[in-house]
Amino acid sequence: MSSEESVRLTAGDVELTVAPANGCRISSLRIAGTELLRQGERYGCFPMVPWCGRTENGRFRNGGVEHQLPINDPPHAIHGTARESAWRTARTGPAEAVFTYELADPWPYTGLVTQTFELTEDSLALQLGIETYDDSFPAQAGWHPWFLRNAFPEGKGARLDFIADWQEERGPNYLPTGRRIEPTPGPWDDCFGMEDGLDVTVTWPDQLELTVKSRTEWVVVYDQEDEAVCVEPQSGPPNGLNTHPRLVTPIDPLEIAATWTWRRLA
Structure with missing residues (x-):
């Protein structure tokens, strides 16, 4: 299937x-005809790969080598490169799909990203x-959904x-202070930690309750806009390429x- 085509999955009255x-963003999630995601080319729910949130001044080190990323949220680099790239559709079915993305410039390392939806x-x-x-490198991955505030x-x-176990103190540069x-x-535009895995509920009173869960302990919550609220599971904190590096290696x-699970309240 061409990467130009949208892929539609259905299960009952969910689309x-x-x-x-x-x-490779989710451009729409409709439950019983109601759209839950903010619409527009920049919104929906996009993957954050190969880093999440802001990387300070767009710079990170891998051992003794420093790399410079494009500054797309001055003075920082934000949300990775995958959200601005075309992915390949590897497999689709009525209610599941798999997509892949080859890491490439401006990311300085080669590799394969796979995203699956069920x-x-x-x-x-x-x-x-x-x-x-080939080479090992630090990386992060996560998702950035924009749930409509007034769906x-x-x-x-x-x-x-x-309920968070802690909050990463945010400095004036919008990065965690440590x-x-x-x-x-x-x-909030803040990162929270949940030791037993993240568990955040978005409730549209009297209509729908949607819970985001993950075994990862990191989540960024953003609710500073009238249109939407964001609950972003990610494998490390903002600026984590520098402060909390997680190496991707040939064997790891x-x-x-x-x-996301939901139940109808109406």
Whole structure:
């Protein structure tokens, strides 16, 4: 299947659309006809690969070698390269699909990224994996969904509920300072830690409850815009290429999984 074609998965009255040519993002998630994701080329839910959030001044080291990434959120580099690239559709079925992306410039290392979607009537399972073809390198992976705050026009806006073990203190440059603090009230553009794995619920009162879970302990929550709220599972904190490097090696790929489950309240 051409990467230009959108891929549509269905399960009961749930419909998921993936756009391989636009960063392999989920462009639409509709439950009983109601769209849950913010629409637009930059939105939906995109994979953050091979790093998540901001990398300070676009620089990171791998051993003694320093690399410079493009500055796309001055003065930082943000959210990886995969969201701006075309992916290849490897396999599709009625309710599951697999896509791949070859790491390339401006990322300085070669490798393969695989993203998998599995849809049921009450859940979506997501997986990302990063393999190296040659040299070991630090990397991160995660997802950046934009859930519509007012998905149900007749209902109340979305509410976020979670219990974090800590919050990464955010400095004036929007990067973690390295200090862990007690979680603070929102609004947030902040990274939280959950030792037993992340568990965040988005509730549209009287309509729908959607829970994001993952075995990873890191999640960024962003709710500073009127249109949407973001719950971003990721394999490490912002600037983690520098502060919390996780090496991808020929025998140890990076893998992360997350599950969205929902139940109808109406």
